[in-house]
Amino acid sequence: MKGLGELERTVMEVLWAREDAGHNAATARDVSRALAGDRDLAHTTVMTVLDRLAKKGFLARERDGRAWRYRPVASREGYVTELMLGALNETGDRDAALVHFVQSVSEDEIDVIRQALAGLTTGKEPPA
DSSP: OOOOOHHHHHHHHHHHHHHHTTOOOBOHHHHHHHHTTTOOOOHHHHHHHHHHHHHHTSEEEEEETTEEEEEESSOHHHHHHHHHHHHHHHSSOHHHHHHHHHHHSOHHHHHHHHHHHHHHHHTOOOOO
């Protein structure tokens, strides 16, 4: 999965936040309103970014009257996972990259990694 540009990331953050809050898919107007306090963007710019994100496969869209409703295809965590795996694939030595990564995380994050690994070996889902 390719990375996102700054504006694309901003739009995705709005949609992920809406999803986290339990809201349904958003229209371009919903996204424009959410961004109005932070950025001065033309509504057509937001529509273009949403269309581009849908064509790239980041968003699913469905018709709602004359408007489109957009929702993320993957969660924020799923997207970040894809970025991390892509970066890992760029290295010539995955093992070394993983070791460096684990050495750079906090003790709390190491505990999360341990729990996730334990869940893989026992078949249980680690606590979120």
